[in-house]
Amino acid sequence: MRTYIYTMSKLIILVTFMVIPIFGSAQEEKIVNRIPTDSTQNNLNMDAVYDRPFLKFKKVPVAIGGYLEANSIYSSTDGVSEGLSFQARRFTMFMSASIYNRIKFLAELEFEDGTKEIGIEFAAMDITLFPLLNFRGGIVMNPIGGFNQNHDGPKWEFIERPDEAVQMLPATWSNVGFGLYGKTHFGNWIAGYEVYLTNGFDDSVIDNELNKTYLPAAKLNRNRFEESNNGIPLISGKVAIKNRKIGELGFSYMGGVYNTFKMEGLIVDSKRRLDVFSIDFNSTIKKSGTYFDGEASYILIDVPNTYTQQYGNQQFGAFIDIVQPIIRRKILDWENASLNIAARFDYVDWNIGTFNESNTNIGDQRISITPAISFRPSSQTVLRLNYRYSWDTDIFFNEKSRSASIMFGFSTYF
Amino acid sequence: MVFVLVTITYGCKKIMPSEPSEAEVLDGPIDGLTTAQLIQFNKGDADFGEVFTSATGLGPIFVANQCASCHAGDGKGTPFVQFTRFGQSDTLGNTFLNFGGPQLQHKAIPGYTPEQLPLGAPKTSLIAPAVTGLGFLDAVEDAFLLALADPFDLDGDGISGRVHYNVIPSYVALRPNSIPKNGKYICRFGKKGGAYDLLHQTSGAYNQDMGITSLFEPIDVYSGQEIDPEVGTQTIHDVVFYLKTLKAPIPRNQQDSDVIAGKNLFNDINCAKCHTPSMQTGYSPIAPLSYKEFHPYTDLLLHDMGSELNDGYTEGFALASEWKTPALWGLGLSKMSQGGQYYLMHDGRALSIEQAIQMHGGEASQSRSLYNQLIENQKNQLIKFLESL
Numbered sequence: 090m091r092t093y094i095y096t097m098s099k100l101i102i103l104v105t106f107m108v109i110p111i112f113g114s115a116q117e118e119k120i121v122n123r124i125p126t127d128s129t130q131n132n133l134n135m136d137a138v139y140d141r142p143f144l145k146f147k148k149v150p151v152a153i154g155g156y157l158e159a160n161s162i163y164s165s166t167d168g169v170s171e172g173l174s175f176q177a178r179r180f181t182m183f184m185s186a187s188i189y190n191r192i193k194f195l196a197e198l199e200f201e202d203g204t205k206e207i208g209i210e211f212a213a214m215d216i217t218l219f220p221l222l223n224f225r226g227g228i229v230m231n232p233i234g235g236f237n238q239n240h241d242g243p244k245w246e247f248i249e250r251p252d253e254a255v256q257m258l259p260a261t262w263s264n265v266g267f268g269l270y271g272k273t274h275f276g277n278w279i280a281g282y283e284v285y286l287t288n289g290f291d292d293s294v295i296d297n298e299l300n301k302t303y304l305p306a307a308k309l310n311r312n313r314f315e316e317s318n319n320g321i322p323l324i325s326g327k328v329a330i331k332n333r334k335i336g337e338l339g340f341s342y343m344g345g346v347y348n349t350f351k352m353e354g355l356i357v358d359s360k361r362r363l364d365v366f367s368i369d370f371n372s373t374i375k376k377s378g379t380y381f382d383g384e385a386s387y388i389l390i391d392v393p394n395t396y397t398q399q400y401g402n403q404q405f406g407a408f409i410d411i412v413q414p415i416i417r418r419k420i421l422d423w424e425n426a427s428l429n430i431a432a433r434f435d436y437v438d439w440n441i442g443t444f445n446e447s448n449t450n451i452g453d454q455r456i457s458i459t460p461a462i463s464f465r466p467s468s469q470t471v472l473r474l475n476y477r478y479s480w481d482t483d484i485f486f487n488e489k490s491r492s493a494s495i496m497f498g499f500s501t502y503f
Numbered sequence: 504m505v506f507v508l509v510t511i512t513y514g515c516k517k518i519m520p521s522e523p524s525e526a527e528v529l530d531g532p533i534d535g536l537t538t539a540q541l542i543q544f545n546k547g548d549a550d551f552g553e554v555f556t557s558a559t560g561l562g563p564i565f566v567a568n569q570c571a572s573c574h575a576g577d578g579k580g581t582p583f584v585q586f587t588r589f590g591q592s593d594t595l596g597n598t599f600l601n602f603g604g605p606q607l608q609h610k611a612i613p614g615y616t617p618e619q620l621p622l623g624a625p626k627t628s629l630i631a632p633a634v635t636g637l638g639f640l641d642a643v644e645d646a647f648l649l650a651l652a653d654p655f656d657l658d659g660d661g662i663s664g665r666v667h668y669n670v671i672p673s674y675v676a677l678r679p680n681s682i683p684k685n686g687k688y689i690c691r692f693g694k695k696g697g698a699y700d701l702l703h704q705t706s707g708a709y710n711q712d713m714g715i716t717s718l719f720e721p722i723d724v725y726s727g728q729e730i731d732p733e734v735g736t737q738t739i740h741d742v743v744f745y746l747k748t749l750k751a752p753i754p755r756n757q758q759d760s761d762v763i764a765g766k767n768l769f770n771d772i773n774c775a776k777c778h779t780p781s782m783q784t785g786y787s788p789i790a791p792l793s794y795k796e797f798h799p800y801t802d803l804l805l806h807d808m809g810s811e812l813n814d815g816y817t818e819g820f821a822l823a824s825e826w827k828t829p830a831l832w833g834l835g836l837s838k839m840s841q842g843g844q845y846y847l848m849h850d851g852r853a854l855s856i857e858q859a860i861q862m863h864g865g866e867a868s869q870s871r872s873l874y875n876q877l878i879e880n881q882k883n884q885l886i887k888f889l890e891s892l
Binding site for chain 1: 518519520521522523553554556557558559565567568569572575576581582583585610611612613614615616617839840841842843844
């Protein structure tokens with residue numbers, strides 16, 4: 090009975106969230122204003138959480154928005170296919186409110202794979218003291234890399250998220266905590282910073298069923314929104330600089346003790362750290378409209394040398410997206426529609442190093458390439474056709490698998 | 504619309520990775536399994552790949568955290584997953600059982616200290632064998648093995664293989680027509696043939712390799728105490744079924760003239776006297792395994808391999824220099840599970856087939872001498888034959 094009530098509650102919440110935007114859309118002419126994204130180009134990745142289209146109800150101090158991602162997929166691994174599937178990857182609702190002068194709030198609620206995973210990805214209050222000094226507290230997104238900050242589906246030409254960001258880094262990675270951020274601009278230059286103290290990782294990053302050092306394993310620990318597993322905050326910070334004519338470059342860091350080293354006051358393990366260094370960039374060649382977006386990350390993690398080397402103590406991953414608009418004009422009555430071709434190159438090495446026993450290199454790598462075609466009736470909606478091919482090796486450098494998938498889907502803000 | 508769908512479907516298949524040829528991979532079931540058996544095979548396959556964590560019972564001291572760590576792609580292990588057994592130097596039994604024997608769990612989950620090798624303990628290092636075709640080996644009747652044995656070298660060929668009569672645990676079910684002797688039974692699995700059947704081998708591996716207790720092996724390797732099972736009985740049975748029904752490696756290039764010549768040389772220099780090319784199964788409750796001829800290139804007997812392979816450690820009633828003849832089927836595919844590099848012999852010390860041959864001593868000395876008398880081309884033919892298995 091309790092399960093039934095719980096399920097029904099989830100359903101009611103889901104339906105409520107889905108009905109609100111539909112209602113808003115029907116009445117848009119009268120009571121809803123559509124607030125477009127900021128077009129001043131003063132934005133960095135760190136602004137992505139607010140740099141979204143919102144629906145604003147007249148006289149109501151709340152704006153809402155969200156996006157939906159769905160696709161079909163036909164995939165095959167080593168010649169074995171499970172056939173065609175349809176996926177509702179993500180339905181995300183966000184709402185923001187200006188509480189008072191220079192005090193604002195934004196929350197993002199995400200349903201992944203239908204209702205399989207429901208999570209509050211972001212729910213924070215921002216207080217602006219000075220443009221260069223803002224306080225943010227609540228459930229915040231740790232500013233590691235660019236993708237973790239700027240991950241909304243409709244902004245990307247690819248249905249799959251980058252391996253580097255979601256299979257090595259734990260995007261989307263958010264935690265409870267507090268911090269400061271700020272931004273300034275001078276001429277064509279914009280610079281910003283963010284720094285937060287939050288709850289963090291746990292032992293599952295080196296003790297999981299993926300059989301590899303896997304930071305995303307910590308996402309399964311919902312207790313991290315309630316308490317730190319070791320009482321030592323995770324530090325994450327980023328500095329980014331952007332030249333409007335060149336592009337944006339960001340350097341970020343996240344680190345801290347990840348394991349439970351003390352239980353009921355007793356020391357049960359030594360303190361072990363993980364440190365993540367990331368660099369991200371994005372740029373557009375004005376003349377051709379070619380857009381580049383990429384990120385590279387390196388992880389250092391203290392794994393006991395008496396533990397299995399299956400769990401690596403160093404990881405590296407990177408991806409780069411290249412997007413080339415082919416047609417940009419009115420198409421089928423859609424003003425400013427565009428047709429793009431794109432490609433993503435993805436690489437992850439989950440275990441850098443050599444075996445103690447044989448001094449040979451450890452494998453556990455994936456390389457993938459994803460050519461894509463996308464059609465954007467407007468900047469806020471994208472239809473995507475992707476083909477992804479990936480090569481995996483196991484830790485011995487044996488060819489583990491070759492996989493390919495063809496995906497067609499859409500992602501749209503509402 | 505139909506045309507578009509057919510075109511897309513056909514197009515999809517063309518740009519998808521192709522399935523590797525049956526002969527190029529070790530995994531896959533034997534032919535002739537029923538649907539229910541295939542379902543159990545798949546369950547066992549999944550369980551074989553299960554990664555144990557501290558939450559699911561791993562360790563706390565262990566060697567590896569999944570079956571597939573030591574048997575990647577169902578093939579041989581590598582030095583990375585080499586493990587050590589210690590404590591027994593003669594047939595009087597393991598005198599270091601109270602010190603953690605017979606296997607050293609040299610890894611530990613965070614916060615724990617791995618087992619240390621006791622001072623003065625005799626030991627040997629081992630790498631895991633391939634696990635393909637084991638159901639056929641399991642179904643060979645004792646009488647067949649006894650017929651191959653010649654413990655007193657009555658034929659005077661210098662080769663005196665013997666079956667390994669060993670004490671067996673109470674949970675194993677005797678195979679049909681077993682031939683015991685003085686309360687001991689013919690064992691055939693493991694590098695020294697110390698394990699009776701695949702249930703014995705598998706339960707022991709869960710316990711000694713991963714620190715996972717079961718109904719069959721309930722003693723925790725860390726505390727030495729009997730604890731609740733950490734893996735289900737059905738899971739063990741599914742894994743045993745999977746191991747029994749993994750297909751035998753499929754030989755390749757059998758019409759190649761060098762391979763044919765190499766096969767003749769293999770017989771000529773008496774390799775086949777221990778690496779017996781063909782065997783016959785008896786009755787098996789799994790119909791496709793019953794009364795079948797198969798070609799493992801082993802006699803499942805213990806042979807004295809001389810000082811070259813004498814590590815000073817033994818198991819059961821095998822002597823320190825005695826090793827069970829390893830099956831050669833699948834030898835050419837070994838590199839695919841060993842990172843592109845051969846690691847042969849019981850501990851992976853040989854990095855090529857040539858090196859492995861040179862490490863054969865004792866009863867195999869004569870064959871080694873004959874091999875060394877071959878001209879280079881003949882040696883290449885012999886190795887090409889071995890790689891075709």
